[in-house]
Amino acid sequence: MTSIIDFSDEPRYTIKSVSVQTGIRPVTLRAWERRHDLLTPHRSDNRYRLYSERDVAILRWIKSRVDGGISISNAVTELRHMTRSGIWPDAVPTAPSRILTQPKASPETYTHWLYDALINHNEEKATELMRELHASYDLMTIFVRILSPTLIAIGEAWFRGEIRITTEHYASNFLRGKLMALLQAYPSRRSAPYIQLGCAPTEMHELGSLMMAVLLRSEGYRIEYLGPDLPIEDLVDYASYEFPDMIVLTASTEVSAYEMRRLKEKLDVIHPTPTLAYAGSAFDQNLKTQQMVPGIYLGESFEDALETIHNLIKIKEVA
Ligand code: B12
Known part of the structure; x- marks a missing residue:
């Protein structure tokens, strides 16, 4: 488990980004700051709040306490007691960030690219494609419209004798590894x-x-x-x-x-x-x-x- 103190305190994120990351609305973030003295985010030159990774971890911890039924003032007091005695809580495990970027290509094109990379045993390319997919598409699209058709194409090529069994094993094991890593990335x-x-x-x-x-x-x-x-x-x-x-x-x-x-x-x-x-x-x-x-x-x-x-x-x- 990572302690909250291990996170960077370098100011980085705007209130909007923090709201997306934590699921706490900007209005609530400002109210918690004002009423409960929770966090003093850094201010940019134009006076915008800038939060650090540690601030985000603190907010996630506070939110998990509030979601668990504790009042916001009790959660803040609890955190203060802990940090005063030099104890920082463990960070709340989080799902991988899913802010999607504009895809470089359609699912069909990615299917071709991934198929090519895998049948050529090009692990570096396949890894890069998986990273791009994860940044641009939701899980359902990746699984149904890209990985499944890639596997079917590989099965057909193997059936027609165009690729060897070793290549099919390589491809399915590569994808298995990526799926396991994804599974383990979620709490x-x-x-x-x-x-x-x-x-x-x-x-x-x-x-x-x-x-x-x-x-x-x-x-x-x-x-x-x-x-x-x-x-x-x-x-x-x-x-x-x-x-x-x-x-x-x-x-x-x-x-x-x-x-x-x-x-x-x-x-x-x-x-x-x-x-x-x-x-x-x-x-x-x-x-x-x-x-x-x-x-x-x-x-x-x-x-x-x-x-x-x-x-x-x-x-x-x-x-
Ligand atoms: C990878 C692979 C393997 C790998 C599997 C590795 C692994 N870790 O999973 C290995 C090498 C082990 C393998 C072995 C064999 N395989 Co194979 N394999 C494939 C391949 C290429 C991909 C399968 C796959 O993962 N597809 C992707 C998944 C997502 O799709 P799916 O399993 O078809 O499932 C679909 C639905 O059923 C549904 N679904 C599946 N699971 C779930 C779960 C839930 C909850 C829900 C809702 C839906 C759902 O969603 C999917 C998408 O529509 C296919 C080719 C193909 N056309 O699919 C051949 C294929 C399935 N294999 C085949 C064969 C013949 C075999 C072997 C008998 C080969 C042999 N002689 O040893 C053995 C059998 C082993 C066994 N006892 O199970 C044939 C099956 C033919 C048939 N219909 O009978 C295929 C179609 C290849 C072919 N073209 O001939 N295989």
């Missing part, structure tokens, strides 16, 4: 609804479920990503100790979907019972596999799945 909140997510037994295609894990964590859920080829008995045993609100498994083949057919009855023995949901191409437009696996089919698209998960969690919270 995992212990108090949020808890979802375990991974792949059915024998299933090695994990990138769809990893994308779903990133999307869910970016929305504030507590996500534990469990990876490919999960053994059912052990998963159930783990759930009986950890009590997740929901388990989401994906499968792309009937063989792996078949392995899930008794999962729900095993989970039903646990109280409170985790909701079982599933997705993946084994179930898409395939009523037979959907009927074979008891649980909730999340649909083909990430958007639909997110909405269904929100609704299922809401129902659980009310119950």
Whole structure:
């Protein structure tokens, strides 16, 4: 954990930028400064407030206390007591900054560029493209309109014998690494609804479920990503100790979907019972596999799945 004192006190950010970064409105920032003597931001030559990284970290900490139900005056007093005795609180973990810049190219063009970089094993270029994508597009666009088509194109090229298996492995491992880094960049909140997510037994295609894990964590859920080829008995045993609100498994083949057919009855023995949901191409437009696996089919698209998960969690919270 980084302490707030470790952040730079160099004046950098305008009140508007701080408002975007912290989610606190400029009017509230000024009121907290005036009424509670919270922060004395540096003033630029034209008298604009300029806040430092440390100021932003302090504001995030204060906001997390206020969001947790403490009054603003008590939160400020608490901070003052701590800092007077030389103790600075730990910085509140934050999601990566998502102020998007104008994209250099369309998602389709980026798909071509990324495909080229990956099949040429050009890691530097692929990394640069991923950085640009992250700066210009939201996660859903990156996953649905760029990474998925890139992977499909790679699969087709491999199927036609145009690229070697090694290249397909290189590309999918590169993207897996980037997705894991993204997942870990978002804070995992212990108090949020808890979802375990991974792949059915024998299933090695994990990138769809990893994308779903990133999307869910970016929305504030507590996500534990469990990876490919999960053994059912052990998963159930783990759930009986950890009590997740929901388990989401994906499968792309009937063989792996078949392995899930008794999962729900095993989970039903646990109280409170985790909701079982599933997705993946084994179930898409395939009523037979959907009927074979008891649980909730999340649909083909990430958007639909997110909405269904929100609704299922809401129902659980009310119950
Ligand atoms: C990368 C890859 C692999 C990697 C996976 C690495 C990894 N860490 O995930 C490895 C090398 C392990 C692999 C292995 C195999 N693969 Co493969 N693989 C691919 C490839 C190139 C990309 C898959 C991918 O990640 N796509 C991107 C994700 C996002 O898309 P998706 O998985 O299709 O999921 C879509 C939906 O189902 C949905 N979705 C997926 N997950 C989730 C989750 C949620 C919650 C929701 C809502 C939606 C959702 O969203 C996605 C976008 O629409 C595809 C090519 C292709 N056309 O997709 C072949 C492909 C899937 N593989 C194929 C095959 C044949 C195999 C092997 C059998 C090869 C072999 N002989 O060993 C093995 C099987 C391993 C196993 N038991 O699972 C075939 C499948 C053919 C078929 N339909 O049966 C494909 C289509 C290649 C081809 N053109 O023939 N593969």
